[in-house]
Amino acid sequence: MPMESEQLEAVVMDIVAGIRDAIIKHHVTVDQYRFAVDYLGRLADARELPLLLDVFLNVAAVDAENEVTKGSPQAIQGPYYREDAPAVTDRLKTLDHDNERPLVVRGQVRDIDGSVLPGAEVDIWHSTPTGKYSGFHDNIPVDYYRGKLTSDSEGAYRVATTAPVPYQIPNQGYTGALLEAMGRHSWRPAHVHFKVRKPGFKTVTTQVYFEGGQWVDSDCCSGVRDDLVRRTTQEDGVDTLTVDFVLDRAA
Template sequence: MSTRSELVIQDLVKAVREVLWRHDVTFEEYRAAVGFLMKYTKGPEFEVPLTCDMLFNATISDIEMKHRKGSISNLEGPYFLEAVPEIADRIKTRGEQGDELIIEGRVTDLAGNAVEGAQLYIWHSDSQGFYSGFREDLPTDLYRGRKVIGPTGAFHVRTTMPAPYTIPHDGPSGELLGFLGRHPWRPAHVHFKVRAAGFVEHTTQAYFAGGQWVDSDCVEGVRPALVHEPEERGGAKVLKINFVLDPA
């Protein structure tokens, strides 16, 4: 009996061969493609996972939802960090940069019951599109935090609006985007991860309606159900989002 790895690899090879036949790819084109792939061996380590995430991560998230009934999952991205400060009701930001953003909602099970004790991780870029912990001038206690959910399941967190940013595009990943006629921009978004005993870990993102690049995300991660229209409250934008967890 074939292993799962064998079946997947065989189908991948078959699919590539079918594409080569369909487009009558020449030997010169084939060698050029191999030469392009060799650029990854000379580039930074992150280039291979970057390209894989750029092309396939969103699809894997969609496939996961075939087996879930709770909230829609989405990309984790490369900027998640385990060691982040526990927060009460505010994420620490740098000064007063960026418009204020309030994030509120509930964490529940499929029946609507609060999931007390769930760990809600929130992280996003600063107003310039940079992530803390990945720049020397942005320590890891900024623009990210972990909220412990109480008995009602509700949460209310203040932070600032994130900004669009480009993925690294001065290497082969960016060159590949050029071949595809695509830009390197991601729309502004907030990342979430929810962990709770007895439940499947939930990872997702929230995007903002009308935001730049929402309709042409370079990693094709935006899904209609994840695009939110923030309310206005006291000069702040309010993102209302609930997380419904699937049982483990």
């Protein structure tokens, strides 16, 4: 949704003021400034601008939205969402990998008053055991490792799948070079994506991370928050991730 002109002017001028202040504070030279302009031009030509913005700024927009939400916390969506994910009942389609680990994802959907919400769509997607995403990498069909569930009469959902793994964002271009020059890495911790929808309610788009997982404390996209980290439990010898959702009424 585009901004109104007054909001747009305020946001743009605050961004410009912040950049100007940083240039002065850190004594950036004219040559360094011209180098940065050239870098941004090359990055735009390589079509990496969305990647750079998502790495550094997406989480700020999420945090701003979370300041006014009454439902479950939002998180960054990431670039690998597919609206055309298939409807599923109790299992996501997975490939046979030697290193895959079974995982059950379950939970319940309620409104902010605590009433259960049957018929909510719980859209789930996550990486393969090799850190890829269906519909984007290695010609993996879009109906693998993603699917849309419907909460039952008690607002509950449950699906069997395999555990995701940490992976690197595209790091061979200008964004990766910048992270490396800053002394940072390009890894994201293992996580499961969710988009929960029901007519009359605000959509919750979020990610959930695994307690003790690698890179949880240093996500390259700064997307991890304490309330998004979960500890798995064991059910019949299978790791189980429980994620409940609270939906706020739409305006």
